[in-house]
Amino acid sequence: MRFRRSAPSLLIASVVVVVVAMAALTHRLSRGVTRSVEEGQFALMRSIVTSSLDGASSRALARADMIAQLPSVQAALAARDRPRMLAETAEMFRAQRERFGVDQMQFHLPPATSFLRLHAPAQHGDDLASFRPMVVAVNQSQTPRSGLAVARAGPAIFGVVPVRGPDGRHAGSFEVGIEFGAVLDAMKSTFGLDAVVFVEESPLRTIATGLGGDVLNEQNRVGRYIKFHATNWALMRRLVDAGDLASVAGPTPLNRDALGVPYGVLLMPLRNSAGQPLGVIAVARDFSASRAAAGRSLVWQCLLAVFAIVLLMGVILVVLRGVLLRPLAAVTEKFAALAAGDRAQSVDDPDALCEELRELARQHERLRAQGGA
Numbered sequence: 001m002r003f004r005r006s007a008p009s010l011l012i013a014s015v016v017v018v019v020v021a022m023a024a025l026t027h028r029l030s031r032g033v034t035r036s037v038e039e040g041q042f043a044l045m046r047s048i049v050t051s052s053l054d055g056a057s058s059r060a061l062a063r064a065d066m067i068a069q070l071p072s073v074q075a076a077l078a079a080r081d082r083p084r085m086l087a088e089t090a091e092m093f094r095a096q097r098e099r100f101g102v103d104q105m106q107f108h109l110p111p112a113t114s115f116l117r118l119h120a121p122a123q124h125g126d127d128l129a130s131f132r133p134m135v136v137a138v139n140q141s142q143t144p145r146s147g148l149a150v151a152r153a154g155p156a157i158f159g160v161v162p163v164r165g166p167d168g169r170h171a172g173s174f175e176v177g178i179e180f181g182a183v184l185d186a187m188k189s190t191f192g193l194d195a196v197v198f199v200e201e202s203p204l205r206t207i208a209t210g211l212g213g214d215v216l217n218e219q220n221r222v223g224r225y226i227k228f229h230a231t232n233w234a235l236m237r238r239l240v241d242a243g244d245l246a247s248v249a250g251p252t253p254l255n256r257d258a259l260g261v262p263y264g265v266l267l268m269p270l271r272n273s274a275g276q277p278l279g280v281i282a283v284a285r286d287f288s289a290s291r292a293a294a295g296r297s298l299v300w301q302c303l304l305a306v307f308a309i310v311l312l313m314g315v316i317l318v319v320l321r322g323v324l325l326r327p328l329a330a331v332t333e334k335f336a337a338l339a340a341g342d343r344a345q346s347v348d349d350p351d352a353l354c355e356e357l358r359e360l361a362r363q364h365e366r367l368r369a370q371g372g373a
Contacts, residue, residue: 114128139170
């Protein structure tokens, strides 16, 4: 084994192993940071969806309570005067629908009989008790409630309040339903989230008899669900499939690609006021910024690793050859000459050598001087 070859090779190999290991560890840490950032994005998406649905429920409840407190409304419901009730509230409903995304308003008689649908005045008198537990609960407890439900006109976010007559006695209830479309569109315009609401097909076909073929068709079917509203259906249908929806039991984060763009997708189950499954809401955010940052980080880590290896290889070669191997070869040459009887050759500038070789040079000069004596 020659030190001239094996020592630099061993040192360089050690440097390469250490630098590559450090680069791999740094890349792993960077991936961890990227994962933490994306987990934070998923948590933010969940918070946005929850607060948006809660906000819509609160708005529906507030609007319902405001209308239920009107003396003219209370008197008309207590008197069971449907024409008078319609005259009092029809214009109000039209304004709410155009400006605030309210697509359903309905008065009920205890325990859950439709008295007047402002969105469909000709339809009334049907019993809602079998599929509207929230209406039944409000008329029984005479306390406001809010939540998600599927009604005759379709799914919505409802606020239901009791209505008292002029004599203070319970006369019935009133509900305001805010459509999912308004909530999803607000999330996209405010937070940049694309979203879609899937509702189970069975209750839609059984209960939501007012829905048309534009909703209940094959193009909107995904497994046992029907796409009810989407901000960008062409995108969301690439990101979510029937298998994803079938396994949703709680908030479920997914990483998906669509048209070469990475997305974070969050699936959240929707339940009605009785806790029964109603559907799934899916929201998506473009993750290309965090992934691009991770990609740039990897490129820089690789470049720095290559630069460090080349630099340290150069340092090793310069130090070994310039400080040790070449001076050692020069001293060895002088010893060889001395062994051959040539005492005229001295070590050039021994003070320029490293300390170990400097001592060797002094021994050479001592031997040379002894020979001359």
